[in-house]
Amino acid sequence: MGRVLRRTGAVAAAAVLVVTPALVGAVPSALALTPVTLNILTVNDFHGRINDDTVDFAKTIEKLRAESATANAGVDNTLLLGAGDFIGASEFTSAIQQDQPTIDVFNSLGLVASAVGNHEFDQGFADLRDRVIDGGNNAQWDYLGANVYDTATGDPALQPYGIYPVNGIDVGVIGVVTEETPQLVSPGGITGLTFGDPVEAVNRVADELTDGDPGNGEADVLIALFHEGAPEGDEDSTLAEQLAVSPVFAEIVQQTSPKVSAIVNGHTHQAYAWEAPVPGVQGATRPVLQTGNYAANVGQIELTVDVDTTPPFAVLDSTVAYVARETDIVLNPEPASIGEVEDIVAAAQAYADEIGSVPVGSITGDITTAFSGGAYGPDGYGGTEAERDDRAGESALGNLVADALLDSMSSDLRGGAEISLVNPGGLRAELLFDPDGVITYAEANGVLPFVNNLGTISLTGAQVLEVLEQQWQIDDEGEVPTRPYLQLGTSSNMSYTFDPDPDGDGVTVGDLDDQGKHIRTVSINGAPLDPTASYRVGTFSFLLQGGDNFFAFTDGTDFRDSGLIDRDAWIAYLGDNPGLTPNFSKHAVATGDVDTTPTAGDTVTVELSGLDMTSLGAPANTAIVATLVPSGGAVGSVDGPSVQAELPAEFTVSGGTAVVEADIPDDTAAGAWDLVLGVTPAGSVIRIPLQVAAAPVVTTSAPTTPTSAPTTVTTEPTTAVPTTGTTVTTSTPVASSDLPTTTSMSSSLSATGLSQAGGEGALVLAVVLIVAGGGVLVLARRRTVGRKH
Numbered sequence: 001m002g003r004v005l006r007r008t009g010a011v012a013a014a015a016v017l018v019v020t021p022a023l024v025g026a027v028p029s030a031l032a033l034t035p036v037t038l039n040i041l042t043v044n045d046f047h048g049r050i051n052d053d054t055v056d057f058a059k060t061i062e063k064l065r066a067e068s069a070t071a072n073a074g075v076d077n078t079l080l081l082g083a084g085d086f087i088g089a090s091e092f093t094s095a096i097q098q099d100q101p102t103i104d105v106f107n108s109l110g111l112v113a114s115a116v117g118n119h120e121f122d123q124g125f126a127d128l129r130d131r132v133i134d135g136g137n138n139a140q141w142d143y144l145g146a147n148v149y150d151t152a153t154g155d156p157a158l159q160p161y162g163i164y165p166v167n168g169i170d171v172g173v174i175g176v177v178t179e180e181t182p183q184l185v186s187p188g189g190i191t192g193l194t195f196g197d198p199v200e201a202v203n204r205v206a207d208e209l210t211d212g213d214p215g216n217g218e219a220d221v222l223i224a225l226f227h228e229g230a231p232e233g234d235e236d237s238t239l240a241e242q243l244a245v246s247p248v249f250a251e252i253v254q255q256t257s258p259k260v261s262a263i264v265n266g267h268t269h270q271a272y273a274w275e276a277p278v279p280g281v282q283g284a285t286r287p288v289l290q291t292g293n294y295a296a297n298v299g300q301i302e303l304t305v306d307v308d309t310t311p312p313f314a315v316l317d318s319t320v321a322y323v324a325r326e327t328d329i330v331l332n333p334e335p336a337s338i339g340e341v342e343d344i345v346a347a348a349q350a351y352a353d354e355i356g357s358v359p360v361g362s363i364t365g366d367i368t369t370a371f372s373g374g375a376y377g378p379d380g381y382g383g384t385e386a387e388r389d390d391r392a393g394e395s396a397l398g399n400l401v402a403d404a405l406l407d408s409m410s411s412d413l414r415g416g417a418e419i420s421l422v423n424p425g426g427l428r429a430e431l432l433f434d435p436d437g438v439i440t441y442a443e444a445n446g447v448l449p450f451v452n453n454l455g456t457i458s459l460t461g462a463q464v465l466e467v468l469e470q471q472w473q474i475d476d477e478g479e480v481p482t483r484p485y486l487q488l489g490t491s492s493n494m495s496y497t498f499d500p501d502p503d504g505d506g507v508t509v510g511d512l513d514d515q516g517k518h519i520r521t522v523s524i525n526g527a528p529l530d531p532t533a534s535y536r537v538g539t540f541s542f543l544l545q546g547g548d549n550f551f552a553f554t555d556g557t558d559f560r561d562s563g564l565i566d567r568d569a570w571i572a573y574l575g576d577n578p579g580l581t582p583n584f585s586k587h588a589v590a591t592g593d594v595d596t597t598p599t600a601g602d603t604v605t606v607e608l609s610g611l612d613m614t615s616l617g618a619p620a621n622t623a624i625v626a627t628l629v630p631s632g633g634a635v636g637s638v639d640g641p642s643v644q645a646e647l648p649a650e651f652t653v654s655g656g657t658a659v660v661e662a663d664i665p666d667d668t669a670a671g672a673w674d675l676v677l678g679v680t681p682a683g684s685v686i687r688i689p690l691q692v693a694a695a696p697v698v699t700t701s702a703p704t705t706p707t708s709a710p711t712t713v714t715t716e717p718t719t720a721v722p723t724t725g726t727t728v729t730t731s732t733p734v735a736s737s738d739l740p741t742t743t744s745m746s747s748s749l750s751a752t753g754l755s756q757a758g759g760e761g762a763l764v765l766a767v768v769l770i771v772a773g774g775g776v777l778v779l780a781r782r783r784t785v786g787r788k789h
Contacts, residue, residue, distance in 0.1 A: 034307045035316055036167055037077055039068035040223060042291060042299030043111070044083035044266030047119065048090020049294045050101045050348050057295040058341040059329040061109055064300055066331065077167035080110055082141070083266030083290070084117025084177060084227030087132065088450075089428050092442035093352040095449045098123075101348035103132065103139050108340040113142040113162045115175030115225035117266060122450055124189025125157070144175025144225065147201035149194045157193055161205050163219050169307065172209045172219025174202050174260075178228040178267050180482065183475055184425075186452065187545035187554075198226055199255050206257040210312055220311045221303065222260045226252055229265030229290045231482075234272040239288070242272075248482070253288055254279055259312050262301050262320075265290035271297055273320045287320035297322040356442025361574025363437055366616040367582045368430040370395040370487070380584075380617035391424035391486050392509075396582045396615040397431065397447070398422050398489025404573035405454060406491040408564055409538035415456030415560040417538030419524055421467065422489035423548050426450060426540060426566075430616070437579070444574055448566045452540035457556030461522070461531040466552040468496060468519050472509060473549050484510040486548055487588070495587045496522040497686065500609070520591060523687065527632065540566055584618040585684040586611060594688060600668040600695040604675060605661050606688065611679055612656035621653040621684075624677050626662045631672030631689060653679065670694035 041064055049057075065078040086106060087099035094102045120128050120143065132139050145158030161174045176198035182190060202224045209219040230242040230249045243250045253276045256263060263276070263286065271292035275285040291297040304317040331338065370393025374386030399422075406420035429446030431439060459467070471488055475481045490496075500508040502517035522529035529535075537556070540547075546554040562569075574580070590609040598604050611621050626649040651660045662675055670693055677686040 035304050036169060036307050037068075037072060038166055038169060038171065038221065038303045038305065039065070039072075039078040040262065040264075040299075040301040040303065041065065041078055041080045042083060042264050042289060042301070043080070043086070043106075043114075043295070044227075044264070044291055044299070045085045045117070045269050045293035046082075046087075046102065046106075046295055047085055047293065048087055048094030048099050048102045050094040050105065050345055051091060053295060053325060054105060054345045055338065055342055056327050056329065057298070057325050058105065058109055058338055059331060060298050060323065060326045062331055062335050062338060063326070063329055064298060064323060066335075068302070072167065075167060079112055079164060079166050079171055079173075079223075081173060081223065081225060081264060082106075082111055082114030083225050083264050084115045084175075085119040085266060086114060086117070088117070088119025088122040090449060092356050092445050092449075093348050095445060096352055096355055096442075097348065098131075101344055104344045105341050107140045108337045108344065110337065111141040112164050113144055113173045113175065113225070115227045115264075115266065116143045116145040116148065116158060116177050117227040118178055118181040118184045121181060121185040121190055124186070125193060126189075142173075142175075144173065145177055146174055146205050147176045147179070147196040147198045149196060151192050151194045160201070161209065161217065163209075163217055169305065169313070170218070170220045172206075172217070172222045173225060174205045174209075174222065175225040176201050176227065180475070183481065183547065183549050186540075186542040186547055188541060198228060199251050202226075202260065203255075203257040206259045210259055218311065220307070220313050221305055221315075222257075222312055223262050223264065224256055224260045225264045225266075227266045228252060229268040230270055230272060231268055233270035233290070233292070234274065239272075239274040239276055258284075260286070261303055261305075261312065261315050262287045262318070263289070264299065264301075269293040271322050273299075273322050275318070275320065285318075286315070287318055289320050289322065291322045295325060297324055299323075352442065356440055356445070358441045359438045360441050360444050360571045361439040361580065362578045363431055363433055363439060364579055364581045366430065366433050367396050367400055367580065368432070368616045369393075369397050369424065369427050370614045371616060372614065374614065374616075376612070376618075376620035380619050381612075381614050382616050386616070388430060389424075389427075390614065391483055393614050394487050394586055394588055394610075395424070395427070395489065396584055396613060396618065397427055398424055398487070399492065399583065399587060400489075400580070401427065401448070401570065402489040402491040404570050405538050405540075405566075406493070407573055407576075408569035409454060409456055409562050414454075414562040414564065415538060416536045417456045418536045419464075419494045420491040420538045421543065422539065423543055423550070424486055424489065425548060426452070426542065427489075439574055441571065444571050445567055448570050450540075450542070450566065452542050452566045454538065454562040454564045454566055454569055455541055455544050456536050456538045456560050456562065457544060457553065458534045458558045459537050459552070459556045461529045461533050461535065463552050463555055464529060464535055464537065465519055465522060465531065466516075466555075467537075467550055468498075468522065469516050470550050470552055472511075472515060472518060474512070474515060475549050476551070480510040480512075481549065490587045492583070492587070493525050494523070496520070497589050497591045499592050500590045520594075521689075526687075528689065538562070582615065582617055584613045584615065584682040586613060586679075586682065589684065589686055591686070591688070596689060597691050597693065598664050599693040600664050600670075601666045603661050603663050604688075604690065605659065606675075606677070606686075607657075607659050608653075608677075608686070609657045611653055611658065611682075611684065613682065619681050621656065621679050621682050623653055623680050624651045624658050624660055625649065625680070626651065626660055627676050627678075628662075628664070628668070629674050629676055631674055633674065664690075664692060666695050668692050668695075 041061060068078055069076050087102055090099055133143055142159050142162045144161060146160035148157045150157045161172055164171050179195050179198060181195045206222055208216045228248060231246050232242060243253060258278045258281050270290050272290055274288045276288045278284040278286050287301045289299045289301060291299040300321045300323055302319045303315050305313040305315050307313055369388050370390040371386040371388055372390040374381050374383040402420045402422045406417050409415045409417035427447055428449050471486055473481050473484050473486060497520045498518045499520055502514045543550055544553050592607050594606050595604060649662055651658050660677060673690045673692050675688040675690055
């Protein structure tokens with residue numbers, strides 16, 4: 001039978017016993033002639049965690065190896081395997097040396113093979129092949145990728161499998177990577193590669209390794225390494241629940257060949273140890289394992305096989321566990337690998353300390369990605385339950401990095417960027433405030449560790465709109481990927497509004513019927529986006545090549561390499577702009593449908609949501625102040641027509657939502673106006689262009705006499721017609737001036753000195769304008785007369 005347990009530390013948790021009939025080809029254990037035990041240790045998603053825990057992690061591996069050998073009459077029966085992402089998205093200590101310390105550590109620990117992960121391709125296939133692997137001269141383990149093909153020939157581009165003798169048994173190990181890899185790395189780095197179905201690839205190789213033909217390799221036992229896995233772990237979910245919610249995971253568990261004796265997962269950073277039913281074999285189960293991430297656990301699968309059965313050998317018994325990294329382990333004798341790891345880590349830390357401790361900038365408060373699971377308190381959003389990296393949320397850090405990219409590439413020499421966009425998955429750490437406010441090189445590098453090139457392209461306004469629509473994700477197969485929505489960071493001179501549910505069916509993400517219909521308006525430098533104009537867009541090479549399913553970037557023209565990499569540009573920006581203050585104004589706000597062609601005297605209703613940011617420290621907004629200004633005019637301008645200011649129209653914000661019912665004064669002149677909504681205290685500004693029609697003419701008849709013709713006196717609005725701006729109204733979402741736009745109330749780009757064109761930042765002076773009475777109409781919340789509905 002099989003045992004399933006999860007060990008935590010040195011003392012194993014109570015075992016959960018599960019009856020596990022033998023697999024195909026097995027004989028009853030009472031008749032087994034020669035049972036042999038294999039000890040499979042696993043690691044996944046290490047991500048260059050070279051730090052104070054690395055030696056403890058290495059000792060945990062060696063302890064499990066030694067314990068198994070002792071139980072096996074002193075014979076080493078361990079195979080150390082990986083499920084990908086050993087390198088890439090790494091901590092500074094490893095990243096600053098291109099992950100060489102990580103490679104050296106696992107060489108010392110005797111890693112035999114690993115599935116290739118998507119992060120192994122972060123610097124391109126050529127870097128993986130020629131530097132990381134280097135024919136086995138650098139990484140001394142086999143990187144396996146049975147579903148990675150040369151597009152031109154269809155042949156495997158990486159070694160599909162390896163066969164490793166352990167305790168007298170030839171163990172066949174097959175490795176595959178997530179099929180979503182092209183959307184997760186820079187496409188330019190994987191040109192010429194195709195990523196196929198991982199389960200199909202595993203099954204194909206499993207058949208080859210058990211077909212009796214020694215010419216294509218033969219194995220006694222098969223292990224499959226998938227850099228793909230379940231969305232949640234066993235502390236929060238069950239095997240059955242994960243099979244129900246994830247078609248990708250269900251395919252792995254339910255369709256991987258029964259010839260495979262154990263399945264090892266990675267990629268989703270979850271910890272679970274399950275025995276799953278073997279397809280087509282009544283009552284049989286096999287281990288399915290993932291260890292979480294960042295060296296927190298070591299995976300362990302023990303297989304007892306009957307070597308007297310026909311390969312693949314029958315599994316008589318199995319256990320599966322993930323074992324927490326232990327501290328204070330004493331190994332006697334201590335293997336040479338531990339001393340080697342200690343030396344590697346010490347040298348790497350010394351080098352990183354020298355480089356990484358250099359101050360490069362300063363901040364006045366936390367500047368972070370979007371968090372989830374937190375709450376708003378006296379110090380803004382946060383709490384012990386808040387978790388980083390909510391890629392569906394707008395963030396202070398994402399917008400700041402976008403400002404940094406724009407600043408770096410705005411000169412003609414660097415590409416002439418006019419706007420900048422940032423993908424949320426590129427932000428791998430936070431800028432957290434310490435008492436001195438200093439940001440070190442290591443902290444800055446942790447935010448952008450991928451070493452992307454920076455470049456610019458020309459996109460039409462219509463293509464910019466398409467990029468924004470692709471935040472609602474569809475992959476190149478027309479399917480909704482694992483993350484159905486990715487919120488781009490935008491430079492502070494760019495903002496937009498959107499309808500989260502255009503067809504009104506209650507589904508806001510993953511709805512194919514809504515594709516291409518979300519964006520209501522886009523504003524650049526305070527002016528409406530022109531669909532036919534050309535805009536220079538600066539960003540990472542990852543996005544420029546269509547990464548994260550933002551395929552519209554690949555339609556751009558006039559690509560120019562800035563000559564900069566993201567890390568260097570980012571660190572230079574931090575140095576040039578000390579004392580950065582977190583900016584919690586939203587660049588993207590949901591408004592839904594708005595009547596943008598009212599008549600003077602009408603009420604314009606705007607239903608807003610998504611007003612609150614969830615970066616650490618972000619406030620919960622409480623109020624919106626509405627004003628009316630000439631189209632394109634700055635709030636506070638006295639250049640527009642002179643109109644009588646009325647009482648401020650203030651509306652309540654609760655839970656990030658608000659309903660604004662703004663009354664257009666009866667005497668508003670016909671023409672183009674902007675309804676401007678200032679959100680406090682965060683400072684977002686939402687500009688809604690309106691094309692106002694004059695109120696109906698009121699006609700009165702003078703008294704008549706028999707000897708005179710009737711005379712008519714016509715009373716018309718006395719306010720001058722605005723002299724700037726025109727509006728074209730359409731019935732479908734377009735990037736034009738007839739729909740809402742958001743901008744920041746701050747007149748600077750996160751204190752960088754880049755100006756906010758249009759002067760929306762002056763909205764904070766609205767109360768002063770009531771006294772001044774010039775150029776701005778401050779709207780009353782409600783009137784009892786002169787209102788239309």
